Amino acid sequence: MTVVQPARKTPRFADTQIEMAHGAGGTASRRLVEGLIAPYFSNPILQAFTDAATLPLGNVKIATTADGFVVRPLRFPGGSIGELAVNGTLNDLAVSAARPIALMATLILESGLPTSALESEIEAMAIAARKAGVSIIGGDTKVVEHGKADGMYVSTFGIGTVDERATLDPASVRPGDQVLLSGPIGAHGITILLARGDLDLDADLTSDTRPVWPFIEALLERCGAGLRWMRDPTRGGVATSLNELVRGSAFGIALFEERLPMHPAVRGACELLGLDPLHIANEGQFLAVVAPEYAEAALTAVHGVPGGEGATYIGEVRAEPRRRVIGINGFGGTRVIDMLTGDPLPRIC
Amino acid sequence: MKYVDEFRDPEVISGVAREIARTVDPARHYRIMEVCGGHTHSIYRHGLRDVLPENIELVHGPGCPVCVLPTGRVDDGLTIAAFDDTILTCFGDMMRVPGTKGTPLELKARGADIRMVYSPLDALRIAEQNPTKRVCFFAIGFETTAPSTALTILRAQALGITNFSVFCNHVTIVPAMRAILDSPDMRIDGFVGPGHVSSITGCRPYEFVARDYGRPVVVSGFEPLDIMEGILMILHQLHAGEAKVENQYGRIVPWDGNPPALRAMETVFELRPYFEWRGLGFISQSALSIKPAFAAYDAEAIFEIPGVRVTDPRGAQCGEVLKGVLKPPQCKLFGTECNPEHPIGALMVSSEGACAAYYRYALHAEAVEA
Numbered sequence: 001m002t003v004v005q006p007a008r009k010t011p012r013f014a015d016t017q018i019e020m021a022h023g024a025g026g027t028a029s030r031r032l033v034e035g036l037i038a039p040y041f042s043n044p045i046l047q048a049f050t051d052a053a054t055l056p057l058g059n060v061k062i063a064t065t066a067d068g069f070v071v072r073p074l075r076f077p078g079g080s081i082g083e084l085a086v087n088g089t090l091n092d093l094a095v096s097a098a099r100p101i102a103l104m105a106t107l108i109l110e111s112g113l114p115t116s117a118l119e120s121e122i123e124a125m126a127i128a129a130r131k132a133g134v135s136i137i138g139g140d141t142k143v144v145e146h147g148k149a150d151g152m153y154v155s156t157f158g159i160g161t162v163d164e165r166a167t168l169d170p171a172s173v174r175p176g177d178q179v180l181l182s183g184p185i186g187a188h189g190i191t192i193l194l195a196r197g198d199l200d201l202d203a204d205l206t207s208d209t210r211p212v213w214p215f216i217e218a219l220l221e222r223c224g225a226g227l228r229w230m231r232d233p234t235r236g237g238v239a240t241s242l243n244e245l246v247r248g249s250a251f252g253i254a255l256f257e258e259r260l261p262m263h264p265a266v267r268g269a270c271e272l273l274g275l276d277p278l279h280i281a282n283e284g285q286f287l288a289v290v291a292p293e294y295a296e297a298a299l300t301a302v303h304g305v306p307g308g309e310g311a312t313y314i315g316e317v318r319a320e321p322r323r324r325v326i327g328i329n330g331f332g333g334t335r336v337i338d339m340l341t342g343d344p345l346p347r348i349c
Numbered sequence: 350m351k352y353v354d355e356f357r358d359p360e361v362i363s364g365v366a367r368e369i370a371r372t373v374d375p376a377r378h379y380r381i382m383e384v385c386g387g388h389t390h391s392i393y394r395h396g397l398r399d400v401l402p403e404n405i406e407l408v409h410g411p412g413c414p415v416c417v418l419p420t421g422r423v424d425d426g427l428t429i430a431a432f433d434d435t436i437l438t439c440f441g442d443m444m445r446v447p448g449t450k451g452t453p454l455e456l457k458a459r460g461a462d463i464r465m466v467y468s469p470l471d472a473l474r475i476a477e478q479n480p481t482k483r484v485c486f487f488a489i490g491f492e493t494t495a496p497s498t499a500l501t502i503l504r505a506q507a508l509g510i511t512n513f514s515v516f517c518n519h520v521t522i523v524p525a526m527r528a529i530l531d532s533p534d535m536r537i538d539g540f541v542g543p544g545h546v547s548s549i550t551g552c553r554p555y556e557f558v559a560r561d562y563g564r565p566v567v568v569s570g571f572e573p574l575d576i577m578e579g580i581l582m583i584l585h586q587l588h589a590g591e592a593k594v595e596n597q598y599g600r601i602v603p604w605d606g607n608p609p610a611l612r613a614m615e616t617v618f619e620l621r622p623y624f625e626w627r628g629l630g631f632i633s634q635s636a637l638s639i640k641p642a643f644a645a646y647d648a649e650a651i652f653e654i655p656g657v658r659v660t661d662p663r664g665a666q667c668g669e670v671l672k673g674v675l676k677p678p679q680c681k682l683f684g685t686e687c688n689p690e691h692p693i694g695a696l697m698v699s700s701e702g703a704c705a706a707y708y709r710y711a712l713h714a715e716a717v718e719a
Contacts, residue, residue: 019458027690199467258359267350274700326712330359331366333396333573335710341689342445 011035023347025235025281026340030244049244051231052096054162061162063098065089068155072347074117076195078187078206082124084283085154087211088234090132094213095230095286097168097220098160100132105139105156110149117151125154132211134158163217165224172228175251177317178295180288182215182302183208183310185238186266189280194269201272203265210284215302215311219288222301226294232286236340238314239278241287242325243339252324255315255337278327279340289317352600356572357395365577366400372584379405381583382673383541384526386413386701387571393710395573405580408673409703411525411629412543414490415442416671416695416702418518419627420659423448426487426516429652430461436479437463438472439487442699447692449659469501469515476505476513485514485648493545495519495637496610499617502639502646516648517639520624522546523554524635528626530562534674539583541576542568544598549614551606552594559592570598617643625658627695628668667694670703677704684708 013035021028038046045053052065069085079087086103093100105125109118129136187208194201212232219227233241238260242253255278262277270277290298295313302311325337355361373379383389389409392398398407411417427448430437437453444454444465457463462482466472469486476484488498498515505513522543529535542555547568555566565586569579579597586592596602617640624636639647648654661667664682669675677683677696687693689705696702 017455017458019454021454198471264350271350271353321712324712327396329395330357331362331400331573332359333399334712335394335396336712338709 020347021342023235024340024342026240026279026342028341029235030339050096051092052098052158052160054096054098061164063093063096063160063162064158065092065096066155066157067092068153070150070153070347071192072150073192073195074121074151076207077191079209079283080121080124081152081154082121083128084209085156086125086128086132086136087209088283089156089158090134091212091232091234091283091286093158093160094211094216095232096160097163097166097216097224097227097230099163099217100134100158100160100213102135102137103129103156103158105136105154107139107141108149108153108155109141109143110146110151111143112146113151121152121154128211132213163220163224165220166227168227168229170229170245170249173245173249173251173289173317175317175319176292177228177289178292178313179242179253179255179315179317180290180295180298180302181238181261181312181314182212182285182287182308184261184263184266185233185282185285186262186270186277186280188283189237190266190269192281193273199273201269203269205263205265208282208284210307212284212286214305215286215308218301218305218308219298223290223294223297226291226298227288228291229289230286233282235281237277237279237281238287239276239325239337240339242337245289246323246325249323251317251319252321252326253315254318255325255327257327257329259312259314261310261312261314276337278337353572356570356574358574362400362574362577365574365581369405369577369581369584370402372581372588373402373404374588375402375404377404379584379587380408380536380538381405381541381580382408382410382529382537382539383576384410384412384522384543385541385545385571386410386416386699386703386706387544388541388569388576389413389703390701390706391571391573391576393706396710396712397573397576398711400577401580408537409670409677410540410673411529411626411671412491412522412546413696413699413701413703414494414520415446415699416667417520417525417626417629418446418489418695419625420448420661421625421657422518424450424657424659425654426518427453427456428654429485429487429516429648430456430463432483432652434482435462436475436482436484437461437487438466438475438484439463440467440489441465442701443487443489445692445698446695447698469498470504473501473505473510473513476510477508480512483512483514483651485516485652487518488515489518491520491522491543491546492549492614495618496549496607496613499613502617502643503613505646506643511645514646514648514651515639516654517618517637519618519637520626520635521620521637522550523557524632525626525629526555526558528629528632528635529672530558530564532672534672537564537673538587539565540567541579541583542566542594544568544570544575544601547596547598547602547606549607549610552596552602552604553606555594559594563592565592565595567595567597568602570601616640627661628671662693665694667696670696677707680704
């Protein structure tokens with residue numbers, strides 16, 4: 001019997017044990033996936049490390065994605081684990097320019113979970129799926145002992161068809177391109193943090209969980225050819241998504257910090273706790289890199305969809321400094337904006 | 350946001366920057382130490398280097414609580430977590446500080462009950478909720494955090510909570526400043542003085558710096574405008590040939606400090622004869638211990654703590670960086686073996702650590718290449 005030898009280009013994952021930071025979506029998650037998991041499964045589709053895997057099927061291009069949800073608490077202002085499990089997976093398809101077709105869901109339930117709590121989540125999933133116009137066509141249910149799953153975990157798998165009006169490819173991004181953000185950042189992560197109640201802080205804030213497909217659909221209709229790259233900045237936030245884009249590229253990104261939209265409560269909580277809102281998770285936003293000649297049309301398209309009024313350009317692609325995301329503030333001070341390291345807010349989705 | 354926006358106003362900051370540019374003597378090199386890690390963080394977070402003249406050199410001071418804690422004390426604290434039925438609590442900054450056998454976070458992943466708290470009162474609450482466990486708070490910090498530890502011990506006593514203790518590592522800023530001033534490497538022209546420490550101690554404790562060493566001290570806040578204004582005030586003193594203590598941070602810092610907080614500290618703590626600081630070595634009367642009257646809350650009296658001394662990892666030059674002798678990128682390990690994900694020294698851990706601030710935010714030639 002031959003032993004499977006992982007194909008490695010990236011450094012081997014050297015950490016001796018798994019820690020919470022490996023699930024936080026930042027540098028540690030990346031090292032785990034690229035240094036340990038991907039080398040074993042090595043194949044060109046996986047190696048692209050996109051939000052959804054795309055593969056040709058007959059004469060259509062299919063996009064597939066899977067996502068696990070372990071958020072604590074199960075319900076929080078503005079959403080719940082069930083709704084997140086639907087929207088999160090749909091959004092991974094959407095930013096791959098894929099129109100969702102169907103979802104499958106696996107439920108891992110803890111013995112002792114009240115039926116009413118489960119039913120609430122099933123209902124939340126059904127409502128979210130109906131709103132998005134997709135069906136949940138199958139799945140699996142498992143039960144584990146009391147104390148093993150914090151009530152419930154949900155895993156969803158989504159499939160969609162890629163809309164060929166856009167060709168998304170990080171290699172097509174070039175200096176002068178504009179960075180579009182769909183709305184205020186950090187609401188989801190901070191809402192979860194406050195909902196845990198460990199901080200004795202209250203704020204009038206709700207999670208931003210929502211499907212982003214309506215905005216993407218509008219973009220595809222108005223200026224599909226101008227879209228170069230899209231991402232939903234969930235764990236690790238906007239900073240991590242943009243750093244993933246500039247890694248290994250021939251360009252950098254400059255963000256104008258004064259333009260970053262955020263709820264005052266998000267800003268206040270981040271100031272108080274020493275967090276960078278650019279590292280905080282979002283569940284209803286997307287980033288798009290748009291060719292400059294399409295910039296105006298793209299913004300108009302998103303503004304025209306209800307809920308898209310807060311969209312704005314937050315930065316631009318620049319030739320220098322290469323492979324860096326930098327922030328420029330109102331008086332011309334600059335700083336590096338790095339990926340998330342460590343684990344400021346565990347289990348937010 | 351009130352108290353933030355007005356101190357980050359681009360026009361006002363640009364105005365002070367122009368004023369600084371007009372004030373500096375181009376023929377002169379200025380070395381100004383920002384004492385607090387909070388200042389260092391803010392300087393890089395807001396890119397203040399970009400708006401300061403090149404002949405103003407900012408030297409990062411020792412005011413970062415986790416940075417000055419020697420590895421031996423980290424190890425000592427972590428032995429507490431190994432006792433049965435014990436919960437060790439600490440501030441988030443401590444969670445990633447490496448001890449010899451790993452960081453608190455790594456020990457936690459291996460099963461130790463170590464919990465992050467935002468306040469010592471949270472630790473006391475954990476003690477109340479877990480009456481069968483012994484709950485210890487790993488206390489660190491300067492005068493900024495010492496009063497809250499003192500008040501928590503007083504509250505524990507008032508509530509009759511007996512399963513709560515404190516592993517006290519509180520230090521005081523003045524002896525550290527004196528050690529730097531007495532160091533033969535010392536070439537500092539003036540100090541951006543501690544902001545939050547001074548909200549407790551007031552400004553008087555720094556008078557010796559002006560009087561005995563002839564160096565200006567301007568107690569300053571942490572917003573970009575505060576630091577810029579503090580630097581400008583130091584320049585004005587230097588050019589007038591003066592050395593005095595001034596208070597830029599009047600909105601937070603009363604000249605005479607916070608008497609109730611000082612009283613709480615005095616009730617609970619006493620000065621240790623000496624204490625080890627990372628990089629600065631043993632400094633006499635530079636740290637606080639819990640008075641014998643409160644021994645029931647003193648982890649060092651309750652637990653058997655080895656009291657180890659551990660030298661810094663080979664090659665790490667944390668001490669030189671802490672004293673302001675080296676800039677972080679001049680350390681041999683900076684950005685290679687030592688980075689925020691795998692910190693070797695505490696200066697790479699805390700958001701107030703000079704190395705972490707450099708690594709995360711600095712975009713200049715000193716910055717590490719990606």
